[in-house]
Amino acid sequence: MMRFIGLVVALLCITISLHAQDTLRVSIQQADSLLVMRNLSLLAYKYEVDKAEARTIQEKLFNNPQLYTEWNLYNPTAQKWFDTGKNGQKIVQLQQVFRIAGQRRTAIRLAEEEKRMTEWQYYELARSLKYELHVSFYRYYYLNNAIVNIRSRLDLLKNLISIYEQQYNKGNISLQELTRLKSTYFEINNKVNDTQTELVQLQETLKVLLADDRAVAPVRGASDAVVAVLPAATLPELVEKSMENRPEIKAAQSIQAQTQLRYSLERKEAIPNLMAGAVYDQAGSYVPNYSGVSFGLQLPLFNRNQGRIQEAKAGMAQANVLLQSRRQEISHEVETAWKVFQLLDAQYKASGGDFEAQLDLLSKGLVSNYSKNNISLLEFTDMFEAYNSSIIELNQLKADLNKSYEELNYAVGEDLH
Structure with missing residues (x-):
């Protein structure tokens, strides 16, 4: 008998261990590291940088004698x-x-500039994926937190409905009262199912970004803030930072430099x-x-070489306009992200920092008070629906606030922590 119990315990431990191995629990810092190391899009684009380096090497080679x-x-x-x-x-x-007119030297500089642009494009791809990772990470964390809280209350309500069905069968309560409780349960459960559908989609996004087949479980560290903090910098300062930091600006400047080098090269190519x-x-x-x-x-x-020279000259003018356009777009992106963050931050602060704790306190005695007839059916269902809806909406607000903060980080081109 003792041997059988020992075998059961061992199998249980193995099952728990395998289940733990099927879940990847990561903090946001760990997820960032895994993104750089594993993401297939990033790994593939690194070869573009290698290809650009190879083109630079090729341009440095002399022509073979004939x-x-x-x-x-x-x-x-x-x-x-x-x-x-x-x-x-x-x-x-x-x-x-x-090549007597400096074509080789100019061609080498052009290839080096193309490599530099490829590196900036790699950084931009990494930033875009990091933004998507952070948004998905925080949204999954907050929505899952809401589901966990609501599920425990729904279980209590389900048990209460089971008891009331027995009482209804005995003729102690009315069908109207039982139906009202069931309607409340199904209404909240439908909201939970809708949220879980979004969680499934977020889970798949996290798996793809981290290139992992296991379920990804976002966790928050003890030092992580509940929500993002409004940066102290002013809007003009943030716009100025974006012009200095954004890889798109660097890439557009690189394209501008390339068109100037290409124009110089085409003029030199006119010399035999x-x-x-x-x-x-x-x-x-x-x-x-x-x-x-x-x-x-x-x-x-x-x-x-008149045609190529004219084409290169037009390319320079085009690159100048595209750089101005990119700066204008980024300036508007920063302004929009800044305003949205301010609106959501004000909305969150208006709810009060202890709003979630108050909701939790309210819900703890809700089922008990109704069972003891301390509150009416209408009061119970109204408060129960209000609690569960507020939990979902509050966590969605937190997720939206963190998303807007990530958008502001992305628009500025640096972490504003």
């Missing part, structure tokens, strides 16, 4: 095939192209490359074993 050789096939005088020996004929020519080389001709020149040097370039009579 080797040209010509060998005698048949000598009709000597009636000899492949007469390439001492009295035969062969030509060997080696040629190298030199110099071709220089050496030639050896065994018996085909005016003297045997002729050797000489060669130089050549294209004469820029018709094609002076």
Whole structure:
């Protein structure tokens, strides 16, 4: 018997352990670290940075020399095939192209600038994913907190309904009273189910972001604030910070620099490359074993790269306008995020910091007081519905407030903690 009990306990421990392994409990700091290490979108985009680095390496390489050789096939005088020996004929020519107008140096700078832009785009992708992670993390945490609180009260109400059904069958209470309790239960339960549907969607988002098949359980640390705190900086200061911090601005500035370099490169490409080389001709020149040097370039009579120069010039003007547009958009984003945060922060403060504690205190004796006939059915159902609706709405407000704070962080380009 003792051996059987020991086996049951061991199996129970294994089951609990496996269940724990199926859940990933993470704080927001741990989730940020996992995002960088695991997220497949980020990992894939890192290869774009590697590709840009490879293009920079390629631009630094010199052109390969060209080797040209010509060998005698048949000598009709000597009636000899492949007469390439001492009295035969062969030509060997080696040629190298030199970019004499600084094209290579400018092309290297352009490739380096393209790499820099790719890095800024990687940072922007990381910021976007971090924003999505934080919003999903906090919303899941608060909505799940609301569900846990409501579920315990619904269980009490369910037990109460079970008791009242027995009393109704005995004829001690009316059908109207029992139906009213059931209607209250189903109404609140429907709200819980709607919220749980959103939790399922948030759970899938967290799994994808963290690249983990386990259920993700967001946890709050002891030092984490319940809701975000309004930053002390003024709106103009936040706008100024956004112009300094936002990767989109850096990327747009990089594009602007690229168009300037491309314009410079196209102008330099109008200057022909110099071709220089050496030639050896065994018996085909005016003297045997002729050797000489060669130089050549294209004469820029018709094609002076006019079209590409004009295109690059238009690209510079376009990049300037796009940079101004990006700055304008980001300025409006910061202003909008700032105003929304102020509205939600004021709304949360108006509810009072102890509102949730008051609701909890109210709900604890609600079922007991109704069972003892201290309050009427109408009072009980009204207060029960008000409590559960307020719990959901309060936690949704907290989630919305944290979301607006994350939007402000994203708009400014830095954490404002």
